[in-house]
Amino acid sequence: MSASGTSGETRVTFSLAGFWRGMKASGPLGVSVFAYGIAFGLFAKSAEMSMAEALLMSGLVYSGSAQMAAVSAMGNGVIPSGAAAFAVVTTILLLNARYLLYGASLRGWLCQVSGLQAYATLAVLGDGNWALSMKRHAEGEQDAGFVLGSGVIMFVPWLFGTAFGLLTAGVAANPTALGLDFMLVAFSTALAVGMFKGRTQMPVLLAAIAASTIADRLLPPGWAVMSAGLTGGLTAWLLCKPEEQP
DSSP states (O other): OEEEEEETTEEEEEEHHHHHHHHHHHHHHHHHHHHHHHHHHHHHHHTTOOHHHHHHHHHHTOOHHHHHHHHHHHOTTOOOOTHHHHHHHHHHHHHTTHHHHHHHHTHHHHTTSOHHHHHHHHHTOOHHHHHHHHHHHHTTOOBTHHHHHHHHHHHHHHHHHHHHHHHTTTTSOOGGGGTTTHHHHHHHHHHHHHHOOOGGGHHHHHHHHHHHHHHHHHSOTTHHHHHHHHHHHHHHHHHSOGGGOO
């Protein structure tokens, strides 16, 4: 697993060493993702989903909030049709719309590696490993294998957590009741605080918070994150000095 590319003075690699660094860095997040997977497995069992159906959804959708919403709409394992099916698909797309921004932010890395490496990385991309990867990139990490490694170490526990939840339904306590699913939120918040560079970024932060708050109150689920990202990015671009713009 080794590839490299150049863009100006930036050299991007894709190595096994970077892959292992990513796995090691995101390892602690796997515990939170496993706990969240158990919660979804328990929820899927209550909706009378089979093991195959739940694992297929966890592997293809790979989004706890979107999966919970979809299963809630299904009800007792009944697959919706017509307008109900459209509503489920629309909800999933909206809740996962933030990945458009995630993918765009990783373009500088992934456009310089092979298609197989790029799409494999995007297939296991999650909130936590994206945030960690962006932080490491800002610190000088140029190995795109880091993104894949940090994603795999979270994707696998998600699948195992789903299976465990289904198998232990009625026996295991729901990890969300213990607050274990909040580990990912706390981790992402800590990363964001560490990436904050001071008062020059305060207008961007305030604009993003305002946009997400308004969207959360007035728009369907999923728009809050998307609105924050687009508004924050636009604000940063408007405030950027001409000599700093590409």
